[in-house]
Amino acid sequence: MKLTVCGFGGVGCRIADRLVAADGDRSRSFVVDSVALDTDQRDLSSLESIPDDRRHLYGVIEAEGAGVEGDRSVGAAAADSEATELANAVDDAVSSQTDAILCCVGLAGGSGATALPRIADELRRVYDVPVYGLGILPAGSPTADDGSTSTAARNTGRALADIGAATDALLLFDNELWLGSGDSDTDPDTRDDLNETLTTRVAALFAAGEGDHDRQIAERVVDASEVQNTFAAGGIATIGYASQTIERPTESRFGLGILEQEGEIDDTTAIKAIETTSRRAVRGKLTVEIDRESVQRGLLIVGGPPDWLxxxxxxxxxxxxxxxxxxxxxxxGDMPDPDGDTITMIALLTGVGSCPRVNAFRAAADRG
Incomplete structure (x- = not known):
């Protein structure tokens, strides 16, 4: 599935930048073009993979190039003052090859989370392709022990409502769920680890249908329409992911341990590998924890050597x-990898009706 990847605000631009980098490292390309929009010049300058001419600083009068420090009112004013310029910047990155537009954003911030809904509304009006949000939930409890709520929690609750209404679906990643004990999502190394976890899953999902057609093709290929139809349930979405290293059997042509070639796969071994990996993907940590019985639609993609599928x-x-x-x-669907040595399972779950973290952030916004 071919994406135009858009980064909004500091967090969103970093995620978009990592997705562009991940695309360059894969045999299956899924990024058509990319764009980064932010009020902080330093954060824009730190990007490595999004081209310089696709990085746009806005809100210079309101933010003076230094960001808005989580102030949604300043962020909204900056976005409103340059709404046409921001929409044009994204428009330049959308081509006839684009199957969907993916808008990445940190939900607790003041810049990206206020600009994205304004731009997404315009994109959905102009283009026939879906507009998806990829939102990052901040670490920490939305409500303190004394019942008070932080600015970040209230911002997140408001952003969930605004972005959820402005996009065709909102894929979430919860930093709190993936933090190790004693780690902080403000630490650069920890933040890099979280971003890597996220981009691995998102890249695997969207690259699944973009195989090299000179190589073995999936028996049931996953194309853009399968992903779009799954996301069409709308609302909150989450990804499950698991992989398992396999030992590919070999046999000797002369029985002397020489001239080894790949042997036949035992059906029982292949069945067990797929069964185990699928359960780990769905029952293990998702990108955001949900009530699995509240899911409306799902897409299960299995990758690995063709003989193991x-x-x-x-x-x-x-x-x-x-x-x-x-x-x-x-x-x-399938994602054959003739040279691979792992079984990979990707589970996209959409139309989620119950997500405890989302409910908690929305409640924090209501109290604020």
Missing amino acids: NRRAVSDARSWLAQETGSVEIRG
């Missing part, structure tokens, strides 16, 4: 996901 096991995994979620709209 056992048809019965893949079908059984889809049936199991349908039972796990209660959804009757579970799609699936």
